[in-house]
Amino acid sequence: MSTVANQQAAVAGKADDLDGNQSLLKRIVGLQAFWILGVLIVICLFFTAIAGDRFLSTGNFSLISQNVAVWAVLGVGMTFVIITSGIDLSVGSVLVFASVVSAKVMEAMGGSGIGVAAVGIVAAILSGMAWGVVNGVLVAMAKVPALIVTLGTLSVALGLAQVLTGGIDIRSVPSELTDFSAYTKVLGIPGLPFVALIVIVLGGILLHKTRFGRYTFAVGSNEEAARRTGIKVTRHLVLVYGLAGTLAGLGALLSLAQYGTTTIAGQSLTNLNVIAAVVIGGTSIFGGFGTIFGTVVGLFIPAVLQSGFVIIGVQPFWQGVAVGSVLIAAVYVDQSRRAAAMRSARSRGLFKRKGAT
Amino acid sequence: MTALLEARAVSRSFGHVRALDRADFDIDAGEVVGLIGDNGAGKSTLIKALSGSLELDEGEIYFDGKPVRLASPRHANDLGIEVVYQDLALAPHLNPVQNVFLGREILRKGVLGRLGFMDEKEMHRKAAASFRELGATVRSLNSPVGSMSGGQRQGIAIARAISWADKVVILDEPTAALGVVQTKNVLESVKRVRDKGIAVVFISHSMPHVLEVCDRIQVLRLGRRVATYPGRTTTVETLVGAMTGALDKEGAA
Numbered sequence: 001m002s003t004v005a006n007q008q009a010a011v012a013g014k015a016d017d018l019d020g021n022q023s024l025l026k027r028i029v030g031l032q033a034f035w036i037l038g039v040l041i042v043i044c045l046f047f048t049a050i051a052g053d054r055f056l057s058t059g060n061f062s063l064i065s066q067n068v069a070v071w072a073v074l075g076v077g078m079t080f081v082i083i084t085s086g087i088d089l090s091v092g093s094v095l096v097f098a099s100v101v102s103a104k105v106m107e108a109m110g111g112s113g114i115g116v117a118a119v120g121i122v123a124a125i126l127s128g129m130a131w132g133v134v135n136g137v138l139v140a141m142a143k144v145p146a147l148i149v150t151l152g153t154l155s156v157a158l159g160l161a162q163v164l165t166g167g168i169d170i171r172s173v174p175s176e177l178t179d180f181s182a183y184t185k186v187l188g189i190p191g192l193p194f195v196a197l198i199v200i201v202l203g204g205i206l207l208h209k210t211r212f213g214r215y216t217f218a219v220g221s222n223e224e225a226a227r228r229t230g231i232k233v234t235r236h237l238v239l240v241y242g243l244a245g246t247l248a249g250l251g252a253l254l255s256l257a258q259y260g261t262t263t264i265a266g267q268s269l270t271n272l273n274v275i276a277a278v279v280i281g282g283t284s285i286f287g288g289f290g291t292i293f294g295t296v297v298g299l300f301i302p303a304v305l306q307s308g309f310v311i312i313g314v315q316p317f318w319q320g321v322a323v324g325s326v327l328i329a330a331v332y333v334d335q336s337r338r339a340a341a342m343r344s345a346r347s348r349g350l351f352k353r354k355g356a357t
Numbered sequence: 358m359t360a361l362l363e364a365r366a367v368s369r370s371f372g373h374v375r376a377l378d379r380a381d382f383d384i385d386a387g388e389v390v391g392l393i394g395d396n397g398a399g400k401s402t403l404i405k406a407l408s409g410s411l412e413l414d415e416g417e418i419y420f421d422g423k424p425v426r427l428a429s430p431r432h433a434n435d436l437g438i439e440v441v442y443q444d445l446a447l448a449p450h451l452n453p454v455q456n457v458f459l460g461r462e463i464l465r466k467g468v469l470g471r472l473g474f475m476d477e478k479e480m481h482r483k484a485a486a487s488f489r490e491l492g493a494t495v496r497s498l499n500s501p502v503g504s505m506s507g508g509q510r511q512g513i514a515i516a517r518a519i520s521w522a523d524k525v526v527i528l529d530e531p532t533a534a535l536g537v538v539q540t541k542n543v544l545e546s547v548k549r550v551r552d553k554g555i556a557v558v559f560i561s562h563s564m565p566h567v568l569e570v571c572d573r574i575q576v577l578r579l580g581r582r583v584a585t586y587p588g589r590t591t592t593v594e595t596l597v598g599a600m601t602g603a604l605d606k607e608g609a610a
Contacts, residue, residue, distance in 0.1 A: 210472065211464065214455065218459055221448035221450035222449060224446065226448065226460070228430065230434070230460040
């Protein structure tokens, strides 16, 4: 009896090892981000074939990463929110609000100097965080659907930003900030993409390696199950929306540094572009699944298309057409692949049952 | 001899409906007790009370002979009581290991642990050990639970419960919607859990399954325990008779 059990255990142990090796490869190939990365590489090869060095140059890619930086910071927060099966439509407006508050504060303090810039950073991040927490409290405690809450705060945050400024952009951004964007390079990477890279790496670690990330997946996968195992779901949701708001505040600062002005009228589609990137990157809009890596790849596709179309002389308006198509195709492929995976799991189960009897 | 977990004359009403009407229940360590009754007999209400999910109007719950007030599921968990719910309460996108440790992740030692970093290897090792101990057939420890069959998911849910419960495991309809082989596996698992010295409360509508694994069977009708039978010598007819009220014999055996 016990020897049989031992044999079984040994077999089970072997199966585990096999399982470990197989599934590492399987897991990587199974990630939608892997396929989307392939699409991105094909797009790059296409433009390289047509435009050669004009496309495939350090200068061009530096420019592309500059353009991606702000969205990448927002995208990290959005990935967390969407994994909890929520949505945050307000990021663009929160970005505008935070940049307006920050610019106002810096203007009031004299408008230049490293100390002023530091206060501006704090102001931007705090005002972003405040909006995030408002979103989180309304979603998690008041139980208003996230779509409605953030549609509301989208409107309110933008409206308040316009009230504060009379609708006119503030241009008095300290030169320390704009210089950071234009001239500073860290390890050969321009300032803004470097900040974005740090946020991406930290966000990836937080999501995939820590308990906070695990709870984010659990809440999105089965909220009731998470609650029953003792996870403080309400608190966690407030933190996740707070994180998204905080990153929108940081994005506001990067945007100020990049453009040297608040961009009151320029962020109306930011939310949708970021959401599209997150979803193209394989994060499930129904929650429970997603990666930061996928989001980054999903952000580069529109940026690379835009740059490539300009270089090869195609109207850049085609970018919208291409990105929209990729978005729908990506979600379609992902869903049919997942349905196939479920079917094979079931038929395998059936096969096993036959074998056992 | 005092029972490990005992409910004495517990009552609970929802509006005008008296779901539990001075109901009794008791279970000892290392035995499987079947809890049966028709729909609305008060089974779910009773297990919610025993697992800290529901406050009682009257009556007392005793654990190891001492009266306890189970104010929250956490409180029951701390005493070593775990419930496997009918709808399993697993997170379908997470893998078996992540599900077993959900809400109770093992953190790394030192500063990294303080920052919330998890010890994946240790969790993987412990989960694999508990699946093996249970004899649960888990196809892959790295695939999401949602892609697995009902039997495997049930196995994972039970493994999770016994990983944390060292006193009482409550199984709510563990064999509902399972195939023949999978049911057999679950019933085997129940016996193994009992052999570890853990008390198992087994709730089911399937009388053959109840008779197969239970040492004692307690019947609820209209919010009250109407009979207790030994598992070995009882027949399906007797159980059905007690459930429907055709024969009442509280305190038998």
